[in-house]
Amino acid sequence: MSGTNPSDAASGPRPGVPQAGVKGVGEDPREQDRDVAEAPGKIWFRDLDEAVIEADRCIQCASCVAACPSDSIGIDEDEGRPTLVKMCTGCSRCWDFCPRSGLRYERHLELTRAERGLEEPVTYAARATGDTAEAGQDGGVVTALLAALIEGGELDGAVVARECDDDPLRGEAFLATSREDLLEAGGSIYNQTMGLGQIETLLADAAIGTDDPDLALVGTPCMIQGATALDRYDHAPADPIALTVALMCTRSFEHSRLVSRLESFGVDPDAVDTLDISDGRLRAVDGNGESLLESAVDAFDAAGLRGCDECADLVGGAADISVGNVGSEDGYTTAIVRTETGEAAWNRAVAGGLETTAIDRPAALERVAEWNRRRAESILPREYDPDDSIGISYEHHRAAYDGTDREPEPLNPARVHQYEEWC
Ligand SMILES: Cc1cc2nc3c(=O)[nH]c(=O)nc-3n(C[C@H](O)[C@H](O)[C@H](O)COP(=O)(O)OP(=O)(O)OC[C@H]3O[C@@H](n4cnc5c(N)ncnc54)[C@H](O)[C@@H]3O)c2cc1C
Ligand code: SF4
Ligand code: SF4
Secondary structure (H helix, E strand, C coil), X not given: CCCCCCCXXXXXXXXXXXXXCCCCCCCCHHHCCCCCXXXXXXXXXXXXXXXXXXXXXXXXXXXXXXXXXXXXXXEECCCXXXXXXXXXXXXXXXXXXXXXXCECHHHHHHHHHXXXXXXXXXXXXXXXXXXXXXXXXXXXXXXXXXXXHHHCCCCCEEEEEEECCCCCCCEEEEEECCHHHHHHHCCCCCECCCHHHHHHHHHHHHCCCCCCCCEEEEEXXXXXXXXXXXXXXXXXXXXXXXXXXXXXXXXXXXXXHHXXXXXXXXXXXXXXXXXXXXXXXXXXXCCCCCEEEEEEHHHHHHHECXXXXXXXXXXXXXXXXXXXXXXXXCCCEEEEEEEHHHHHHHHHHHHCCCEEEECCXXXXXHHHHHHHHHHHHHHCCCCCCCCCCCECCHHHHHHHHCCCCCCCCCCCHHHHHHHHHHC
């Protein structure tokens, strides 16, 4: 693709619809000259911060971190959120690629399907065998798939998640380059890891032995939205990503709030070996397989990311392959193979021993996806419209969100000094 920012290059801008990233004007001048460095009416990271992070709508997908061409956005390690780490140039890319502000993610999903999707995506129930099955959350399919691709030389590594050594149940981004790494990283981590924003650092630390690596990126659907949008508009951070795997998702959690909530039920987070959320239940199990807690997941609502309420992408529609447990028996993973890249990877894993069969309850998957879409439509202050322009301008966002409980919040005074220093 030739564009630099989301502007709906594939379908063309719609008359009268504000374009992305321009404050104070109705049309994006970069439609005429996309290389203008200093467009009038800049969007600064501060604008994104107030509209998304301070407004408690950030879903920690790290798209803004990856999109920033001057590496001005880093990750606050305590909060796991984006933060300004050096001067912001006001280029607006963080706004343009953020699925909670400038990127109309439902349009991006439509475009991705049209550009890359198989005519008929195929849905399976599948399970791994042996060590990968044991390491996995459901059928161990992701672990087995990635192991087959790395061992077969098709991938140099995979950006996945593993539990931090010193912080129980907290996941961090991890670049797995071997079966052993993948076995260590198997299972679900119920917080965001911002892996998309760390690919360069992970590669630098891993000494992977090639300047042009092919990696898989595993993550929640919103992270895959950001990665694939960056790929469409030809941004370098997406270059190493050769395969995307989305973990189906209706909600992710704030690690500290999740842990506090478990403690309020008398569960010691250090004692939890496996946490599982499926069928509307949260289960915590210790290292001996003894149940520590089983509860309705609704009891953990307050620990969830509030921005997840605006998400209709349960199935990770931008990914090459999506995986979850909805619709399959225990011990199986539901997998949707959506692109030719996904199909080639899937066939490799099947040749490597992955067992596949038909999904047991396709209607259950459809029901949850429909529920998820309706939730988003009812909560999004803006219109949910897969046919509208991919870019949402700052003005358009403000017009929809101001006066709602999701309106931009003034910057936290504790952080104002960062902006005074750098902007
Ligand atoms: C926050 C979250 C919410 C989910 N919600 C649902 C849901 O509502 N419905 C549903 O059907 N499925 C949901 N899933 C997916 C499900 O829990 C399993 O991940 C999926 O079924 C794959 O199982 P598996 O055994 O094939 O994967 P595994 O073989 O266990 O491999 C999973 C891979 O994903 C990586 N990973 C785990 N957590 C993360 C993370 N947070 N960020 C990046 N990489 C990660 C692991 O490191 C591992 O490599 C959710 C997952 C997450 C992380
Ligand atoms: S939602 Fe994603 S892109 Fe938007 S501010 Fe948060 S991390 Fe950045
Ligand atoms: S529910 Fe949507 S926004 Fe929230 S973590 Fe999952 S994919 Fe991201």
